[in-house]
Amino acid sequence: MGTSITFKRPDGKDANGYLANAARGNAPGVVVVQEWWGLSENIKGLCDRFALAGFDALAPDLYAGVLVPYHDTDAANKQMTSLDFMDATTQTVRGAAQFLAKNGAKVGLTGFCLGGAVTIIGATKVPELAAGVVFYGIPPEQAAKPADVKIPLQAHFANTDDWCTPQLVDGFEKAMKQAGKSFEVFRYDAQHAFVNEQRVSVHDRAAAELAWGRATEFFRKHLG
Structure with missing residues (x-):
């Protein structure tokens, strides 16, 4: 349904x-924004679904x-840890x-796993955004402080998740509320990456x- 494109980053470089x-x-x-596997068919399918x-x-x-193939978590971790999150967010995602x-359209940001963390960073650093939806990803606080979030956020987390643990989620929710931010969070009795239908195990x-x-309703409310 969709197509591959090239667009400009704020620094003038091309991104795909x-x-x-x-x-x-x-x-x-x-x-x-993708998971740590890369721009997978699952993420493309979600774009198609947003279009519909x-x-x-x-x-x-x-x-x-x-x-990265779904079975190769070592390679995925290597790709993720070598990613410059600030450049990815303030240049590629902002572009x-x-x-x-x-x-003149309003724009929202959403992401999964790695992309969920990027969504929170983007909520503090990308001025073109009007709303964000986070799926099971939280960045380190030094990358994005809850007090610096500038847009309404909705978030979805799994109760069985050893990366975005329930304790981490509770801490982030508390910090967002203490900062007086517009934030709603939903928890599911599911595993990390529960939205990815290509990964049957989770x-x-x-x-x-x-x-x-919930996500599409939230975006309709804030984006029109």
Whole structure:
């Protein structure tokens, strides 16, 4: 349904991504950020689904063409740890947001795993954004302080998650509330990456569909 495109970062460099357009011409935009595997078919499929829901969706390729197989967690971890999160967020993700906002559309940001952490960083550093939806990802506080979040956030976390643990989620929720931020959080009796239907071992359709409905409703509220 979508297509591969090249767009400009604020620094003038080219970045690549997958774009799926809604049927209407004046649709709001959603930047969709990958998991630590790269720009997978699952992420492209989510862009297609956002387009069907009425949003122009663009997933930037933060790994510049590298796609890690689902079984190779060592390679995925190596790719993620070598990623410059600040450059990825303030240049590649911001460039994607600017691309979607070029006709005056409101733009949201969402991401999964690695992309969830990028979404929170983006909420503090990308001025083009109007709202964000986080899926099971939290960055270190030195990367993005809750007090610096500038947009309404919604977040979805799994109760069985050894990366974004329930304790980490509780701490982030507490910090967001203490900072007086617009934040709603949902927890699911599921495993990390429960939205990824390509990963049968962790996918939870009921939880994924519930989260999807909440996310699209949230974006319609804040993006139009």
